[in-house]
Amino acid sequence: MMRPFPRIPHDACRGRRAAALAAVLLVVLVQSGCATYTTKFKDLRPQFAGGQYDAALATVEKEAGSKDRVLYYLERGLILHYAGRFAESNEAFAAAERTADDLYTRSISEGALSLISNDNAISYRPRPFEMAMVPYYKGLNYTYLGQREEAQVEARRASLQLSKYVDATLDGLRAEDRDALERIRNNAFLHYYSGMVYDWDGELNDAFVAYRNAAVAYQQSHGLLQTEVPPQLGRDLTRVGARLGFRAELDQLRASCPDVFRDVDDDGHPVTREDYEKLAAWRGGEGEVVLMLETGFVPEKTQVRFDFPVFESEAYDDPNYWSWQIWAGMGNTQAFVKGRKVEYWVSVAAPELQDGRPGPVAAARVSAGTAAGHAVSHRVENLSRQARLTFDAEKPTIFFKTILRGLTKYLASRGAEKAGGDWAKLAANIFGAVTESADTRSWLTLPEHLHLVRLSLPPGTYDLQVELLGYDGRPLHTETIAGVAVDAGDWTFVSRRVF
Structure with missing residues (x-):
């Protein structure tokens, strides 16, 4: 049970001070509100999914606070990308990168503020x-702007950027919480995307290295990340490796990455190495269409509240130690409090990742008229799973800091009681309650999954028919991507967000 508030003193002067204090605290309570970041942005996803990009931009402009600048730029960059304003999108993304770099390199001077707020x-x-x-x-934006060299630069940066931010995040975690985050450092899809961009630009050595890294990453982590190995990856490696004369390395990869080099063709017939090389050969006179379908939204964070005990018998001279002890004891609260007298139950707020149900789209069947039959997509990237693994790695540290913050506030109220009496303690307790709110911030417009479709087509302009399929395999609806231009021996990259 929560400890009851102290009785109101009878002294008239103290009563007037109490009334004034209560009025001030009421104003603070009203102004601070209880809305979390996710609640404030409740209109953003419906606006984005409905193609109301100007309205979505207005929501971001209105709701983003001074401490959310990097999210402001990230949301703005992605909205502008889908609005077809590619140069402006890249300006926003560049600003996001500069802001993020500054945040990760500056001293953690704001940490003390979070303990009292x-x-x-x-x-x-x-x-x-x-x-x-x-x-x-950014690479897609440059591709659509016809700036091939800049697109290649971004492809090279993608995996490096992931590794850089994994390192920065690991620094704040306990050693025992780092394993899952380490395993997502080697992102298979980003390697594969880089390889296709290099391949498009004729940089075959770089393409082979990227394809090889993608093969190793998919083999190691597609189960953990709940992704599918794109069937074209093994063929891309075989085609490029054979042209470069890397047959011995290809044999090693076939042995170490059996999920990438399937031993059957699309109809289930056995395939030898020689057959595989024939299947992988570039068909002269055709162009390659790479369609990346992004579905749904990553899970958002919500606020959860929980209580933890403060014991009368403890001085709490080392709040860090006690915060970890309380976190460890939360698994069995009854055993943790047994035999101890609880002085107070402290209520705090923490974030939780709301996995929810995945979006309705499970896959897509894509055709270009009668030119080349149809192809079925494969889920090559799972951002929802990465969000979950990241949150679970950070969760012990997040809850430790939440408990430490609550404990710090309560110890401050205990000190206020000694210095100023019951009303000072009441003021400290109310301030602690008013300022207690979970950090539910995240990049809300990111997709949950990326699906990849590849089509080899004769030169021409095509209207791609994209039949979206549910998890039961039944068609949901069909969308058309009009005017896809294909040139012989060239690559065409197309992306589309679907819901």
Whole structure:
């Protein structure tokens, strides 16, 4: 049970001071409100999904606070990308990268403020999987702008950026919480995307290295990340490796990455190495269409509240130690409090990742008329799973800091009681309650999954028919991507967000 408030003193002067204090605290309570970041942006996703990009930009402009600048730029960059304003999108993404770099390199001077308020008082530091997507989107923007060299630069940066932010995030975690985050450092899709961009530009050595890295990463982590190995990856490696004369290395990869080099063709027939090389050969006179379908939204964070005990018998001279002890004891609260007299139950707020149900789109069947039959997509990237693994790695540290903040506030109220009496303690307790709010910030418009479709087509202009499929395999609806130009021996990259 919560400890009851102290009785009101009878002294008239103290009563007047109490009334004034209560009025001030009421104003603070009203102004601070209880809305979390996710609640404030409740209109953003419906606006974005409905193609109301101007309205979505207005929401971001209105609601983003001074501590949310990197998220402001990330949201703005992605909205502008889908609005077809590619140069402006890249300006926003570049600003996001500069802001994030500054946040990760500056001294953690805001940390003390979060102990007396909440984590929303400090600037949001984007997660590694969020920042890794920035070069991907910048690369697509440059591709659509016809700036091939700049697109290649971004492709090269994607995996490096992910690794950089993984390192920065690991520094704040306990050693025992780092394993899953380490495993998402090597992102298979980003390697594969880089390889295709190099391949497009004729940089075959770089393409082979990127394809090889993608093969190793998919083999190691597609189960953990719940992704599918794109069937074209093994063929791309075989085609490029054979042209470069890397047959011995290809044999090693076939042995170490059996999920990438399937031993059957699309119809289930056995395939030898020689057959594989024939299947992988570039068909002269055709062009390659790479369609990347982005579905749904990453899970958002919500606020949860929980209570923890403060014991009468403890001085709490080392709040850090006690915060970890309380976190460890939360698994069995009854055993933790047994035999101890509880002085107070402290109520705090923490974030939780709301996985929810995935979006309705499970895959897509794509055709270009009668030119080349149809192809089925494969889920090559799972940002929802990366968000979950990242949050679970950070969760012990997040809850430790939440408990430390609550404990610090309560110890301050205990000190206020000694110095100024019951009303001072009451003021400290109310301030602690008013300022207690979970940090639910994240990049809200990111997709949950990326699906890849490849089509080899004769030169021409095509209207791609994209039949979206549900998890039961039944068609949901069909969308048309009009005017896709294909040139012989060239690559055409197309992306589309679907819901």
